[in-house]
Amino acid sequence: MKKILTVSLALLFSLLAFASISGCKQEKASEDASTKTEVQDTQKEDNKFGGVLVFARSGDSVGLDPGRETDGESFYGSTQIYDTLVEFEPGKTSIRAALAESWTFADDGLSATFNLRKGVKFHDGTDFNADAVVYSFERQFKEDHPAFENGPWKYWGYMGMSDIVDSVVAIDDYTVKFNLKVVEAPFIANLAMDFAAIVSPTAGEKYGADFTNHPVGTGAFKFVSWIKDDNMVFERNPDYWGGDVYLDRLIIKVIPDATARWLALQKGEVDVIDFPSPEDLDAMKSTDGIKVVEQAGLNVGYLALNTEKAPYDNKLVRQAMNYAIDREEIVAGVYGAAGAVAKNPLPPTMWSYNDDIEAYPYDTAKAKELLAEAGYADGFKTEIMAMPVARPYNPNGKKVAEIMQAQLAKVGIEASIISYEWGTYLDKCDYGEHEAAMLGWTGDNGDPDNFLWVLLSKQAAEKPAGNIAFWKNDEFTDLIFKAKQEMDVAKRTEFYEKAQVVFHEEAPWVPIAHSVVSEPMKDSVQDFYLYPTGKRVFAKVWLKK
Amino acid sequence: MIQYILKRLTMLLPTLFGVVTLVFFMIALAPGDPARVMLGERASKEKLEKLRADLGLDKPLAQQYTLYLKRVVHLDFGKSIKSGQPVMNEVKERFPATVELAICAMIFASVLGIWIGVISATKKNTWIDYTSMVGALVGVSMPVFWLALVMIMIFSVHLNLFPTGGRINIRYYFSPESNFYLIDTFKYLFQGHPEYFLSALHHLILPSIALGTIPLAIIARTTRSSMLEVLKQDYMKTVRSAGIKEKRVIYRYALRNALLPVITVIGLQFGLLLAGAILTETIFAWPGIGKWIYQAIEARDYPAVQGGIIIISTTFVLINLVVDLLYSVINPKIRLQ
Numbered sequence: 001m002k003k004i005l006t007v008s009l010a011l012l013f014s015l016l017a018f019a020s021i022s023g024c025k026q027e028k029a030s031e032d033a034s035t036k037t038e039v040q041d042t043q044k045e046d047n048k049f050g051g052v053l054v055f056a057r058s059g060d061s062v063g064l065d066p067g068r069e070t071d072g073e074s075f076y077g078s079t080q081i082y083d084t085l086v087e088f089e090p091g092k093t094s095i096r097a098a099l100a101e102s103w104t105f106a107d108d109g110l111s112a113t114f115n116l117r118k119g120v121k122f123h124d125g126t127d128f129n130a131d132a133v134v135y136s137f138e139r140q141f142k143e144d145h146p147a148f149e150n151g152p153w154k155y156w157g158y159m160g161m162s163d164i165v166d167s168v169v170a171i172d173d174y175t176v177k178f179n180l181k182v183v184e185a186p187f188i189a190n191l192a193m194d195f196a197a198i199v200s201p202t203a204g205e206k207y208g209a210d211f212t213n214h215p216v217g218t219g220a221f222k223f224v225s226w227i228k229d230d231n232m233v234f235e236r237n238p239d240y241w242g243g244d245v246y247l248d249r250l251i252i253k254v255i256p257d258a259t260a261r262w263l264a265l266q267k268g269e270v271d272v273i274d275f276p277s278p279e280d281l282d283a284m285k286s287t288d289g290i291k292v293v294e295q296a297g298l299n300v301g302y303l304a305l306n307t308e309k310a311p312y313d314n315k316l317v318r319q320a321m322n323y324a325i326d327r328e329e330i331v332a333g334v335y336g337a338a339g340a341v342a343k344n345p346l347p348p349t350m351w352s353y354n355d356d357i358e359a360y361p362y363d364t365a366k367a368k369e370l371l372a373e374a375g376y377a378d379g380f381k382t383e384i385m386a387m388p389v390a391r392p393y394n395p396n397g398k399k400v401a402e403i404m405q406a407q408l409a410k411v412g413i414e415a416s417i418i419s420y421e422w423g424t425y426l427d428k429c430d431y432g433e434h435e436a437a438m439l440g441w442t443g444d445n446g447d448p449d450n451f452l453w454v455l456l457s458k459q460a461a462e463k464p465a466g467n468i469a470f471w472k473n474d475e476f477t478d479l480i481f482k483a484k485q486e487m488d489v490a491k492r493t494e495f496y497e498k499a500q501v502v503f504h505e506e507a508p509w510v511p512i513a514h515s516v517v518s519e520p521m522k523d524s525v526q527d528f529y530l531y532p533t534g535k536r537v538f539a540k541v542w543l544k545k
Numbered sequence: 546m547i548q549y550i551l552k553r554l555t556m557l558l559p560t561l562f563g564v565v566t567l568v569f570f571m572i573a574l575a576p577g578d579p580a581r582v583m584l585g586e587r588a589s590k591e592k593l594e595k596l597r598a599d600l601g602l603d604k605p606l607a608q609q610y611t612l613y614l615k616r617v618v619h620l621d622f623g624k625s626i627k628s629g630q631p632v633m634n635e636v637k638e639r640f641p642a643t644v645e646l647a648i649c650a651m652i653f654a655s656v657l658g659i660w661i662g663v664i665s666a667t668k669k670n671t672w673i674d675y676t677s678m679v680g681a682l683v684g685v686s687m688p689v690f691w692l693a694l695v696m697i698m699i700f701s702v703h704l705n706l707f708p709t710g711g712r713i714n715i716r717y718y719f720s721p722e723s724n725f726y727l728i729d730t731f732k733y734l735f736q737g738h739p740e741y742f743l744s745a746l747h748h749l750i751l752p753s754i755a756l757g758t759i760p761l762a763i764i765a766r767t768t769r770s771s772m773l774e775v776l777k778q779d780y781m782k783t784v785r786s787a788g789i790k791e792k793r794v795i796y797r798y799a800l801r802n803a804l805l806p807v808i809t810v811i812g813l814q815f816g817l818l819l820a821g822a823i824l825t826e827t828i829f830a831w832p833g834i835g836k837w838i839y840q841a842i843e844a845r846d847y848p849a850v851q852g853g854i855i856i857i858s859t860t861f862v863l864i865n866l867v868v869d870l871l872y873s874v875i876n877p878k879i880r881l882q
Contacts, residue, residue: 052716059840060832062628152599157592212629224718228638229832231715251715255830259694264709264830267702423581464590 051543052249053525055536056261057274060229060254063212066194067140070154075194076252076536077226080234081123082197082217083242085114085133086188090537091529093298093351093446094489095192099128099218099241100176105487109183116174120241122200123222130170135201137168150209155195159444164190183485185492189447193533220245220539229254246542265290265520271543272521272528274536278338284520291523296340296348297515298532300451301393301440303384303404304469304509309435311382316374318507321436322360323367324411325404331513334399338392338518342511344500345451349532351489352448352496357504367411379412385428385437386419392515393440400438400512430464438512439468446533448496452480456503471508549873553866564858565617568851569610578602579626579845600626600847613851622852627844632852636834640856641724642712643826643833647818649749650757655811658761659800662768662807667795669773677765684762693755693828700751707751710830714744752829756822760814767810771803778802804875812868816861 057076063069066078087098097103100114120128139147140156156162164187166179180187190196203216215223220242221234234250253270255261258277262284264270276284276292285292305312305321312318327341343359346352371377384404387397394400401417408415415436420428429437443450454460458477460467476499483495503509517530524544531537580596597603601612616623622632661681665674701709712726713719719741721729727749730741775781776799784798785791823835834853841849 054715063630068629209629225720227721227832228635229837230712230830233715233718253711253715253830254832255710256827256836257690257694257830260697260710260828260830263694263697263702267705267709269709423578426581 047545048244048246048526048542050246050248051545052251053247053272053538053541053543054251054253054270055272055274055538056253056255056264056270058254058256058258058261061226061232064215064223064226065150065199065212066197067136067153067156067199068151068212070158072534075534077232078194078197078215078217079219079535079537080221080250080252080539081215081219081223082194082199083219084192084194084196084198085116086192088192088446088531088533088535090540091295091531093189093349093443093532095189095446098192099133099198103188109185109485109487110180112178112180112188113171114176114178116176117241118174120218121239122203122216122218123237124200124203124216126200126202128198128218129173130176131173132198132201133176134168134170135204136198137165137196139204140195141165147204147208147211150211153195155193155444159190159193159195161190185484185487186445186447186449189445189450193445194535221247221250224249240539242539245539247538250538262520265522268522271525272519274519276518276520278336278518281337281518281520289523290520293519293521293528293530295517295530295532297392297517298347298349298443298446298534299391299393299440299515300342300345300347301391301400301438301512301514302342302345302509303436303438303512304429304434305436305507306432306434306468306470307472307508308432308470311374311376311380312435314374315506316370317376319360320367320370320374320411321408321413322507322510323363323370324413325407325510326362327359327510327512328362329407330400330403333403334396335513335515338395338516339513340516342513343504345456345503345509345511346448346496346500347443347451347514347532350443350446350448350451352493354497354500356497357500360507364411371411371413376412379414381414381416382408383435384415384417385425385434386417387422387438387440388419388425389422391440391442392517393442393513394438395515397438427464429468430466432463432465432468432470434468437468443533448492449480449484452496452499453484456508457481469508471506473502473506473508476502476506546873550870553869557862557866560862561855561859564862565614565855566610568854568858569613572847572850573606573609579847617855622855623848625841625849626846627841627849632848635837635849636853636856638724639832639834639837640860642726642831643819643822643835644860645725645727646749646752646756646822646825646831646833647815649753650818650822651760651811651815653753654757654761654764654814658764659768659804659807661761661765663772663795663800665765665769666772666776674769678769681762681765684758687758689755689759689824690828692758693752693825696751696755697828708748710748710752710828712745712748712831713741714748717741717744752825752831755829756818756825760811760818763814764807764810768803768807771806772799775799775803801875805872808868808871808875812864816864819860820857 057073059073061074061077062071063074064078064081066075066082083099085098085100086095089096099117099120101117103112103114105112116130116133122128138145140151140153141162142148164180164182164184166181169177169179171177197217200216203214204211207214213226218241220237220240222237224233224235226232231251231253236245236248255264258275261273262276262280265273266287281292284290305318307313331339331341343357344354371379384401386401387394390396398417398419405415405417419425428434429439441451441455454466456467456471456476457480458472461470461472479495479499479502483492486492486495519530521528526542526544528541579600580593580602601609624631625635628635661677665677668674697709701707717740719730723729726745727742730745733741781794781799784794820835822833823839825831826833826835834857838850838853841853
């Protein structure tokens with residue numbers, strides 16, 4: 001028995017030792033091999049070409065059909081494969097042409113015509129044309145479309161597209177017309193979103209319900225393989241319409257633990273990592289060979305004051321709340337490096353963000369003065385609802401509430417904190433059962449309308465409400481409605497800037513913070529931009545050798 | 546023997562029925578509306594109602610239960626709400642990873658654990674015994690995620706001996722068939738590509754040690770006390786008086802008799818690892834079933850949670866069956882009872 005034990009132990013250890021040695025060797029060999037291909041590529045073109053980039057993220061995609069999926073992780077994959085008619089400028093929320101070379105709205109604003117780029121091919125070799133555009137959209141809303149049953153097409157619903165789009169028609173091979181039900185300027189921004197990606201009809205018909213696992217688009221990278229919860233592999237599309245793609249391959253790998261991702265980056269196994277722990281950021285910034293790209297996220301976390309309930313029906317009380325709450329302390333105490341103080345309902349990366357507005361300073365004397373003026377010289381009792389879940393715009397609702405509670409006590413406001421299970425919490429907010437409640441919003445299409453209309457318009461105050469301050473201000477709603485109807489971006493900007501002034505004066509919320517997105521990576525990674533809408537685009541990224 | 550196995554297999558049916566029923570009601574009665582959780586901040590009332598109807602959540606619970614039982618009998622666990630893929634496929638893509646890791650962790654824990662246990666027992670109350678048992682105590686109380694991170698920090702990042710995670714060098718672009726990487730890569734061992742198999746093995750070492758530490762400690766302690774019990778028996782004196790060498794006495798006569806409780810512990814621990822590997826899987830980026838089920842629970846993905854738990858429980862029950870059968874191999878007296 002002992003012999004067997006000793007032999008098996010010896011065998012095991014020698015096998016392990018052998019494996020560790022040869023494993024290391026093999027990895028080196030493969031690195032050598034990839035360097036060789038890099039050299040060949042370098043000789044072929046300039047030195048931007050070549051290399052494999054490994055992007056480590058926290059979770060896997062659900063699927064790769066961008067019309068069907070709703071989670072950011074799914075879009076991380078599908079964005080590489082698919083293009084949209086219009087797209088976001090790198091690192092911005094403004095829109096530029098993509099698969100459509102140009103577009104025009106009819107004078108009455110009730111239709112939009114797109115001139116499509118010619119000579120573009122899908123990865124399966126078929127032509128990109130008007131029929132493909134019609135297929136990609138019709139499958140999401142025409143119930144008799146053969147691919148409709150492969151849904152649910154949730155984002156189409158989230159963005160209210162059925163209330164906007166009447167039909168999508170191919171005028172000729174390279175012209176597509178969207179007939180619209182309403183005049184809606186933000187519609188164009190919706191078309192830059194992932195769900196509006198143009199898919200290959202041939203592949204869609206071939207794979208049916210399994211198309212989500214066999215994606216075929218026109219994008220910078222072709223899909224190669226996907227091992228669930230492990231990794232996805234993409235290879236360069238040499239015929240990409242948008243010019244050179246530099247990386248030979250792109251690997252998107254799942255490493256669920258933030259510390260493990262950071263260790264993998266330190267060891268050099270991966271090149272870019274997603275969602276670092278905020279407490280590691282300082283160490284990352286001071287590590288040789290590592291840089292951190294940062295940008296404010298397209299979101300806002302806020303405390304909504306229910307204007308239908310006393311004392312929040314009084315503007316002075318709402319302003320007093322804004323003076324009494326010290327956002328700097330909250331951000332420093334709860335968000336750390338992952339947050340920035342908010343003063344507007346829009347995030348600072350959004351076009352039309354009104355930076356001229358001065359934030360309410362932390363001023364307890366002023367708060368007390370306003371409370372006295374409003375008839376609450378002795379303060380009042382109130383209830384704050386604290387979010388039970390962590391979100392980028394509010395990583396710890398209860399902790400934020402506790403800080404607020406202490407701050408409000410200083411001006412005589414006695415706040416109690418309550419919380420519920422997330423589903424119940426949202427229901428209570430939607431039906432206005434709260435006095436003051438924390439919530440937040442993450443933008444979808446990079447259009448100000450996607451924040452202001454959904455969260456603060458009179459229409460959104462109908463129960464179940466998106467406007468959980470139940471703030472019904474005619475001037476504000478009128479401004480953002482005009483901005484919806486206006487196609488000229490400069491004029492829209494003006495409306496939105498004015499609307500933010502009204503919001504500031506009326507103070508239906510205490511805006512708390514915007515998250516800050518940080519993406520640590522090797523110094524060798526070049527031309528990587530964070531997109532405010534949360535996309536991770538590698539089409540133009542290259543590796544310094 | 547065959548009759549015995551058949552008898553045991555029939556006895557599985559009520560157990561599995563109990564598992565299915567328990568899992569169904571536990572999840573159905575848990576707080577939280579899946580439709581609400583899925584739609585989150587953006588839900589409208591109509592959308593919520595429509596989704597509830599689509600998921601069959603608007604039907605009475607009894608009706609949902611009978612429908613579910615009928616499907617499970619046909620091995621149809623439905624489709625995951627989140628991904629729309631059949632639950633069975635999702636499990637097939639992930640469970641082998643967990644099983645492979647758990648088997649390697651158990652081999653590590655059993656071989657080393659039994660060995661340490663025997664040494665401690667035979668050198669009772671010496672420093673070897675004390676060191677081993679204190680080590681075992683530390684092993685049991687060590688948080689797995691902490692141990693795993695420290696191991697990565699030391700052995701991967703600083704000493705550069707092991708990869709930080711994953712199942713195989715991703716730059717090999719290896720595509721698995723059965724999802725048991727050691728099996729899938731084995732055939733390439735003799736086709737000029739030994740690196741696949743070796744890389745898979747290399748990636749298994751740290752996670753196996755991390756996952757195996759707690760079972761290792763438990764097995765070592767069980768082996769020690771069981772060995773001490775056996776060594777006290779009269780028949781050990783008989784064996785020794787026959788002039789057989791001490792090592793043979795210990796490994797051939799004492800250990801064999803001491804193994805029964807150890808095997809029970811190994812079986813139970815193995816079952817626990819199947820569901821409890823989630824921390825190790827998370828740290829080592831191991832694409833197994835633990836994290837998948839955890840996410841399914843978070844998303845209130847009923848079909849996925851139910852199907853996943855039932856499949857794991859079934860495996861657990863089957864492992865126990867194997868353990869019982871092993872008993873009768875080691876100790877033929879059990880078969881007679």
